[in-house]
Amino acid sequence: MGKVRVELPGGKSVEVDRGALVREVAARAGIDGDIVAAKLDGAAVDLSRAIERDCALEWIRLDSEDGIDILRHSTAHLMAQAVQSLYPGTQVTIGPTIEHGFYYDFKRDKPFSPEELEKIEARMHEIAGKDLKVTREEMPRSAAIDIFRRMGEDYKVEILKDIPEETVSLYRQGDWVDLCRGPHVPSTGVIKAFKLTGVAGAYWRGDEKNEMLQRIYGTSWPTESALKDYLKLLEEAKNRDHRRLGKELDLFSFHPVAPASPFFHPKGAAVYNGLITYMRRLYARYGYQEVITPQIFDVELWHRSGHYDHFRDSMYFSRIEDREFGVKPMNCPGHTYIYASKKRSYRDLPLRYADFGRLHRYEKSGVTAGLTRVRSFSQDDAHIFCAPDQIEAEMTTLLKMLREVYRTFEFNEMQVKLSTRPEKYLGSLDVWAHAEDALAQSLKREGIEYKLNPGDGAFYGPKIDFEVFDALRRGWQLATIQLDFQMPERFGLMYVAPDGAEHRPVMIHRALLGSIERFMGILIEHCAGAFPLWLAPVQVKILTVTDAQKDYARGVHEELIAAGWRAELDERNEKLGYKIREAQLEKVPYALVIGDREVKESTVAPRRRGGENLKAAPVKEFMEMLRTEVAQATHERPA
C-alpha cells in the first residue's frame, strides 16, 4: 500500500495511506466534528471519499456557505425519503437548494395538503433521529438507468438519459436511494433545524406544456437558533410588505371592480406625484422634453410596430364605428409620430422625449401582485432618437443618470442583466450583434458588473435590465435600457446628415424608475414606509398640547403650507403622548409639539420620526433645516 501526500489548510501537510478516507485525514489533523464535507483540489467531496493521489484538502464547515448548501441539499433528500416512505408510488424528480432553503418536486396525483406536510416533517425528524449513514456509490449510467427503471422512477430515468457522463453517483440512506452528484452530510443526524414552508404546483422542467408536479419548499439551518432567526426575519418581512403598509398608511387600495389596478388615495398620490416631480427635475438637467400622447390608437399602428403580433393577447381592444382600436401598452410608437411630424436634421439629435402616459397591459390573473405587477400603470418612460455614432455618449449619460437616481433612493443592491436576442425577433443578425456589443461595451466602460441573460431581449432589440429586491428577496426589474433599430425602420424615421443624405436614427427606450407603481411598491418595502422627508405624504405634523395653543398652531400650519410643505395639524383634544404615537405610526418625518412654552417664545419643538427631540426653534429656522435636508437627499441646491 502506497502513501499519498495531502496538503491541508494553513500550509501543513500530512502523509496518509493511499485510499484513506477524508474523514480519517480530518481526524488526524485534529479537526472537530462540525465539518460536513471537504474540497479535494477544489472540488467538493464527501467525508467518506477515499484519497487516491497527492492532493490538497480544504474543510467545509457546517456553518459555512458551502456547508449550509450541502446541508440543505441533504435535507431535500431527507424530505424525499420521508415522502416516499409515507406515500408509496410517489415519484421523485429534482430537489435543488435555493436561497434560504430547498425544494423537491414529486410526481403524485394528489397534491400535498398542509396536514400531510406536518406528517412529512414529523417523519423527517424520525429518520434524522435514526442518524442513518449517507453513502455514495458510483456506477455506469446504464446500470443506474436499470435501477431507477425497476423502481418505476420514470423521471429519474429521463434525467439520466440526458446526463453526458458515463459514470454517475447514487446516494443511499437506509433503504432509500437517489441519483445525485453530491456531496452530502455524512449521516441524517446532522440535519436538525428545518421546516417545510409550503406546497406549490410546478411544471416538469419548467415548461407550461409539461405535466404539473407537486413541489414542497423547505428551509434548513445548522442550528435551531439560526432557523428561529430566519423565521423571525420572514415575520419581519411581512411587516414591510408594501400591500400591508399601503393599507396601514392609507396610500392605496384595490377593489375587485378593477383587478390588479391600484386606487391611489391622497397620500399615495402625493408619493406617486413626488416621484414624477423628481424625475421632471432630472429631465430638466439631462436635456429631456416631456410629451403627451394618445391613449388609444388604431390597430394599424400596433400591426406596424410589431406589438400586435407579439403581444395582442395582453392588449386591450375596443371597436368603435367599425374601426378597431388598441389601448397603448407602450408609448414608443406614439413618439415616432412626433419625431416624424417634420423633417429632422442631425442638428436636432439627440431628441429625448419623456412620457408619463398611462399604459394598460393585460397580465394573466395568477401573476398580478400588489403594486409590483399591475394591469394599469405609468412609467418614467423616454425615447431617445439619436444618430448611430451618438449611442455611446447617450449610454454613458444614461448610466450616470441611473446611478444618481438609485443613489437618491439608497438602493445599493442591484443586479444588472444584459439580455440578448430572443427566439422571436425582428431585424437582421448583424444589426443585433452590433447592438448587443454596444450595450456590453458601455457597461464595461462604466465598470458595471452584469450577468448575461441570453435570449431574454425585447423583440426589437437587446436590453439592459436593472433588478432590485423586495422585502421577501424576490427580484423585480425596475430600470431598463433598450436599444432599438427596428422601430425607426418600421415607422420610416429619417434625419438629414451633414452629407445632405437621409439616414436612419436609432431609438433608445429607457425607464429609470420603470413602472412608477412597481417602483413605489419596492420603495415602500425598502424604507419600510418611512419615506424620506422630500417624498413623505405628510412631511410635518403639528401637535398641540392643549386647546390653549390652537390659534398659534393654526398660524404655524398656515406658514408651513404657504411655504409649500405638506403639513397637517392635530388639534384634537387628546393627550400629547397619544398624538405623538399616531404621528409616529404614520411615519411622519417631523412632529412639531406646541405647548404654552412654544407659544410664549414663538417657537416650535420638533421631534424626529424615531424619537429624537430637537431644540425648539422659530418656524422659519425649522423650515430652513427642512430645506437643507431635502436638498441633500435629492442632490439639489436648496431653493
Add this chain to the structure above:
RNA sequence: GCUGGCGUAGCUCAACGGCAGAGCAGCUGAUUUGUAAUCAGCAGGUUGUAGGUUCAAAUCCUAUCGCCAGCUCCA
C-alpha cells in the same frame, strides 16, 4: 393561465351544523392633558357572490369573483 391555500364589522381576528362576537378604528360625552395608547357610552354584518344539501349553514357541497404562495409569462 396552471397547482394549492384563504375570503366573517373600516382593520386584526374569534365562533367551525344550533342566538354572528372581541380588540382597535369610527361616532357621542366627560377629561385640557409636554414626547408611543385617558375614561364611559353608542353604533357598526344578506359571513365575497350565486346555487345546492339540511328542521337548521359563516360552518358541508358546487360554481363564480377576488386575494395570497409557487409555477409559467412579463414589450
